[in-house]
Amino acid sequence: SQQGEEDPQALSIQEGENATMNCSYKTSINNLQWYRQNSGRGLVHLILIRSNEREKHSGRLRVTLDTSKKSSSLLITASRAADTASYFCATATYKLSFGAGTTVTVRA
């Protein structure tokens, strides 16, 4: 079963704009991870945020975690055409449970 659920399902933005997507989950987790998938390819790990962390940065990525609301957000700043992909959150317990993803299209 899918633990995490991303919102929105799809997002279209202009190059240079920021993209924000959210992930909600239902049970307690050890950490939450974000992955990117380019069309027809495998997933690439982007960032991991532990349950005792509230915010984490990696380059143009910013992830927040609110365990009281059981939600996380991924912000991509100054988006580029190469950021066009599907983004998945994965909640970690004894395994990873993936959501259905947010498809991001960055228009040039």
Added chain:
Amino acid sequence: SQTIHQWPATLVQPVGSPLSLECTVEGTSNPNLYWYRQAAGRGLQLLFYSIGIDQISSEVPQNLSASRPQDRQFILSSKKLLLSDSGFYLCAWSRMAGDYEQYFGPGTRLTVT
């Protein structure tokens, strides 16, 4: 550095035929290995995971089986494919079991006709 390979990249098989998908990892020892299936427009469904040779856990009862004949080799099989087995199959590995980050292979696109 570690790399993960999957083959074949694409496969078209008739209903009722057998299946064998292979995944190998290079550059690490004792990896934890995973098989996922991704339906179109959906997230990943964990099918099997393995923490060692001959130590395989099934997450979803179905028409598939997995084997790990060597430390860094993970095979997904079926004796008779169903139409519902179509999908994108992804192999992944992690250094430790459970909540560690996973590294994915390029995937196999399976179409059952």
